[in-house]
Amino acid sequence: MRTKKSPSRLVAFTDAVVAIAITLLVLPLTDLVAEGAKENLSAPELIADHKWQIYSFLLSFVVIARLWLSHHQLFEKVGTHSRWLIRWNMVWLLFIVVLPFQTEMTAVFNGDRFAVGFYIAVVLASEICLAAMEFMVYRDPELATEPGAVSRQDVIGSAVTGAILLLALLLAVFVPDVYSYSLLLLVIPNTHKRFVRRRNEKRVAEKATEAA
Numbered sequence: 001m002r003t004k005k006s007p008s009r010l011v012a013f014t015d016a017v018v019a020i021a022i023t024l025l026v027l028p029l030t031d032l033v034a035e036g037a038k039e040n041l042s043a044p045e046l047i048a049d050h051k052w053q054i055y056s057f058l059l060s061f062v063v064i065a066r067l068w069l070s071h072h073q074l075f076e077k078v079g080t081h082s083r084w085l086i087r088w089n090m091v092w093l094l095f096i097v098v099l100p101f102q103t104e105m106t107a108v109f110n111g112d113r114f115a116v117g118f119y120i121a122v123v124l125a126s127e128i129c130l131a132a133m134e135f136m137v138y139r140d141p142e143l144a145t146e147p148g149a150v151s152r153q154d155v156i157g158s159a160v161t162g163a164i165l166l167l168a169l170l171l172a173v174f175v176p177d178v179y180s181y182s183l184l185l186l187v188i189p190n191t192h193k194r195f196v197r198r199r200n201e202k203r204v205a206e207k208a209t210e211a212a
Contacts, residue, residue, distance in 0.1 A: 007081045010089060014071065017093050022064045024100040025057050028107070053107035060103040063123055064096065070130055077149035078137055085136055085143065092129035095122050117172040124165040131158035 032053065036046035047054065071092070078085070102119040109115045135158075137143045138150040 005080045007075060007078050007085075010081055010086060011075050014075075014089060014093060015068075018064065018068045018071075018096055021097050021100055022061060022068075025060050025064075025103055027100075028104050029053060029057055052110050056103050056107040060099055064099060067096065067123075067126055067130070070127075074130065074134055074137070074150070077145055078143060079145040079149075080143055082136070082140070082143060085133055088129050088133045088136070092126055092133070095126035095129065098122055099126075113172065117169060120165065120169045120172050124162065124169055127158075127162055127165055131155075131162060134158050 029050075032046065032050050036049075041049065099119075099122060102115075102122050106112075106115045106119050134150055135155055138152070138155050141147050144150060
């Protein structure tokens, strides 16, 4: 039996890093305002000329928010931490803090295939880290707040998420004229997880009703 170590400090540190990363996304857009003023652009012209940068910002905001939400939901089920859980969490943070750089690269190169593929690869890598942490908690009940906190369906859901992101990466790399739209697949993965979670909650509620 391992000594219980609260993950609260790890979660607080992680939340702070994610907050900084998601804030950094907007800084390149603020620079565009000064540049537009120097070029005597009107506000609509500024937005029209830099719509890809704005799109990249909004997409990355949603992506980081989705990744943080998945991390938050996982660590609500974590009662203690291990050395390997901390290591995987730090690798996950590495990919999170890289995303503002990838966002700017995608925006500057106007959806270049390599830039888009690199962007999706970073998101896929962060999702793999989340899946690894989830699998660790699933395999080691002592890490969880209670037995069965992370279910087999949760692990399968993470695998499906990884498959969707891998599909997005393959589209970005190998399919001409579609690669830029493959970025839209990055906002889909949480949908099936919510469906599985609600279905499991419904089953638990039904069993509790039958037992009563």
